[in-house]
Amino acid sequence: MKSDGAKISSRTRLLQAAxxxxxxxxxxxxxxxEIAQKSQLNGAGEILFRQQKRAFA
Known part of the structure; x- marks a missing residue:
């Protein structure tokens, strides 16, 4: 999950990891x-993903 110098949003990193x-x-x-670990985001990334998932449930 490396970027080539470009800043990638947390959302994009989580989607790419998934x-x-x-x-x-x-x-x-x-x-x-597993998604949070693969994306190399901290716990905040996982919380963001959970909130977005609930919004679409």
């Missing part, structure tokens, strides 16, 4: 903590 995990596993069964 896509990478799903592709690696061939499954949509991934946890929010």
């Amino acid at each position: 896509a990478a995990l799903m592709t690696e596993r061939g499954s949509i069964e991934i946890s929010l903590s």
